[in-house]
Amino acid sequence: MLRRSFLVWAGASGVVAAGSVAGFQRWQEITPTVHYPGRDEGHFLRDRRALPPPSQVIHTDVAILGSGVAGLTAAWKLNKLGKTDMLMIDGPQPHGNAAGGAFGDLEYPTGAHYLPLPSPESVHVREILADLGIIQKDPYAEKPYYDERFILHGPEERLLFNGHWQDGFIPTDGVPQWERDEHARFFAEVARLRQTHGADGRRVFVFPTVMSSEDPQWQALDRITLKQWLEQGGYKSPTLHWYLNYCCRDDYGTRYDQVSAWAGLHYYCSRWGQAANAGNGAWLTWPGGLQPLASGIERASGVKRMAGTTVSLKKTADGVEALCFKLENGKPSTYLVRARKAICAMPVYVAARVVDNIAAYGFDAAKHIPEYAPWMVANFLLKRFPDERPSQPLSWDNVVYSEPGLGFVVSTHQDIRVRPPEKTVFSAYVALSDRKPSTARHWMAAAKPEELLALASADLKEAYGPQFASCVERVDITLRGHAMASPWPNFRSNAGMKALREVDGPILFAHADLSGFSVFEEAAWWGYRAATLAAK
Structure with a gap:
C-alpha cells in the first residue's frame, strides 16, 4: 500500500488551461491509496526467497488453494455434495478478481462489477x-x-x-x-x-x-x-x-x-x-460489483478460510501437501496443509511455479502460459454528484469515446430512493491496452501516485471538466498487473490448457485461465467440475 498527499490532478495532466489555474489552487488536498494485490507475494514466489520451516501442520480432506470465483464455487459445490471437511487458502487477495471495498457504508468494486x-x-x-x-x-x-x-x-x-x-x-x-x-x-x-x-x-x-x-x-x-x-x-x-x-x-x-x-x-x-x-x-449487478456475490457463495459453502499463499504443492503417498506462507511486515511465516485432494484454484502462471513437476500433466510453461492483461480500477468517493451536461442522464455505466479508459460505473445506481444519496462512488476502469502488457506492468510498478491518478481520471476529466475535482473526497486505486488471461489467436488450441482441464487425480485444476479468458461463468464452471471430482 502506498500513500502520498498531493493536489488532485495538479501538475499531473501536463496541460492546464490558464483560466483553470485558480480552480486548481482551490481544490482540496487528498491522500490517494494505491493497492497492488498479490505483488509482494508474487515477487516472493518469483525470486524463490528462503522461507522458515513450517510452524504447524494442518490436516483436511480437500484443500482449496485460492479464493477467487473458481475456488469459492468449488467450496460451495463440495458443501452441496456433503463434503464439509475442507480448507481454503486465500491466496494474495481474498476473492481475487471479484474483490471489492467500501468507503464506510458505500461499497465499490475493485475487480469485476456485473x-x-x-x-x-x-x-x-x-x-x-x-x-x-x-x-x-x-x-x-x-x-x-x-x-x-x-x-x-x-x-x-x-x-x-x-x-x-x-x-x-x-x-x-x-x-x-x-x-x-x-x-x-x-x-x-x-x-x-x-x-x-x-x-x-x-x-x-x-x-x-x-x-x-x-x-x-x-x-x-x-x-x-x-x-x-x-x-x-x-x-x-x-x-x-x-x-x-x-x-x-x-x-x-x-x-x-x-x-x-x-x-x-x-x-x-x-x-x-x-x-x-x-x-x-x-x-x-451490486454496489460492490461481484464482491457481494462472492461473499454470498462463501457463506453458503461454510468453508473455513486461512490467510496465506501457496508456495509449493506436491503429491504424497497419502494425497497432497501444500506449503503456504504469509507475509507480515515483510517477514514470512509458513505452515503445511496435508489433504486427500487439492484444488489448485490459482492462475496458471502461478500454478506453473507452485505445482511440483507441472510438466508431468502435459503443461509446458514456456509454451502454454498465456499473456496477461494489466488493469487499473480507481474508486472516487464523491461528497456530491457533479453537474451533468443537458443530455442523457447519469447512467450505471458511463463511457467516453477514447482509449485506454473504459469509463466509470456508479456504485449507488441500484439504490431505490426518493432522492439521490448525498455521497456516491464513481469506479473508473482502465485497461492498459495501449501498450505491451510487460511495458504496462513496468509502468504501473514505477509510476508515481499522481501519474496513476492522471490516467485513472482521464475519462472523468473529459466528462466533467475542472468541477469534478471539487466533488472528490477520497481516491482508492487498485492495480492488477496480471488481471486476466488474454485470448489471443489460437488460444482454444492451447494443448497445455487442454491437459490441465482433463486432469483427474489428487491435484485438480480450477481457474478461468483453463478457458483462456477471465469471466465468472468460466471460473465457476471449473470450480464446479473440480469439486465434483474431488468429492469422489
Whole structure:
C-alpha cells in the first residue's frame, strides 16, 4: 500500500488551461491509496526467497488453494455434495478478481462489477444463483424469475460522443447512414450466430465454452483476430470498429486487433440469457460489483478460510501437501496443509511455479502460459454528484469515446430512493491496452501516485471538466498487473490448457485461465467440475 498527499490532478495532466489555474489552487488536498494485490507475494514466489520451516501442520480432506470465483464455487459445490471437511487458502487477495471495498457504508468494486443473465447452458451458474435466492423461481426455465434488486435498472449505459452524452455505447448521434447500416448488419449477424449450431450439433458460442461446437469451420475463427474478421466481412465503419475494440478491451483487457475472432464474437453471441421479469440481455449487478456475490457463495459453502499463499504443492503417498506462507511486515511465516485432494484454484502462471513437476500433466510453461492483461480500477468517493451536461442522464455505466479508459460505473445506481444519496462512488476502469502488457506492468510498478491518478481520471476529466475535482473526497486505486488471461489467436488450441482441464487425480485444476479468458461463468464452471471430482 502506498500513500502520498498531493493536489488532485495538479501538475499531473501536463496541460492546464490558464483560466483553470485558480480552480486548481482551490481544490482540496487528498491522500490517494494505491493497492497492488498479490505483488509482494508474487515477487516472493518469483525470486524463490528462503522461507522458515513450517510452524504447524494442518490436516483436511480437500484443500482449496485460492479464493477467487473458481475456488469459492468449488467450496460451495463440495458443501452441496456433503463434503464439509475442507480448507481454503486465500491466496494474495481474498476473492481475487471479484474483490471489492467500501468507503464506510458505500461499497465499490475493485475487480469485476456485473454478471450477465446466464443462458440455459449455464446450469452451474443458475444453480448458484438459485441457491443464493437471486433466482427466485424457475431456475432452469427459459426465463427464470430474478430478485429485482439485483437486475440492472435504467438508465443503463451512455456514451460521451462528439461532446455530448448519448444513450447506449455504439455511437449513433451524427453518424452517417452507411455506418448505421453496418451497425445493423453486424448485430443481425450476431443474432444469427447465437442460434447457429456446428456439424457436431452443438451451439457455436455458449458458456461454459467447453460445450461450444468443435466444428472446424467455426474453430477457424480462433486463427484470426476480430479486426481481421471485420475486414474480411467488409465492415469499414470507424464507429463500429471503435465499439468492438472497446468491448474487447472491456471484457479481455486487450485490443480487437489482438483478440481471437472466436473470443471477440463469443462476447456477443453467448450472452442471451432471459428473465421473466427483465428484458433480454439484462445484467445483474451490486454496489460492490461481484464482491457481494462472492461473499454470498462463501457463506453458503461454510468453508473455513486461512490467510496465506501457496508456495509449493506436491503429491504424497497419502494425497497432497501444500506449503503456504504469509507475509507480515515483510517477514514470512509458513505452515503445511496435508489433504486427500487439492484444488489448485490459482492462475496458471502461478500454478506453473507452485505445482511440483507441472510438466508431468502435459503443461509446458514456456509454451502454454498465456499473456496477461494489466488493469487499473480507481474508486472516487464523491461528497456530491457533479453537474451533468443537458443530455442523457447519469447512467450505471458511463463511457467516453477514447482509449485506454473504459469509463466509470456508479456504485449507488441500484439504490431505490426518493432522492439521490448525498455521497456516491464513481469506479473508473482502465485497461492498459495501449501498450505491451510487460511495458504496462513496468509502468504501473514505477509510476508515481499522481501519474496513476492522471490516467485513472482521464475519462472523468473529459466528462466533467475542472468541477469534478471539487466533488472528490477520497481516491482508492487498485492495480492488477496480471488481471486476466488474454485470448489471443489460437488460444482454444492451447494443448497445455487442454491437459490441465482433463486432469483427474489428487491435484485438480480450477481457474478461468483453463478457458483462456477471465469471466465468472468460466471460473465457476471449473470450480464446479473440480469439486465434483474431488468429492469422489
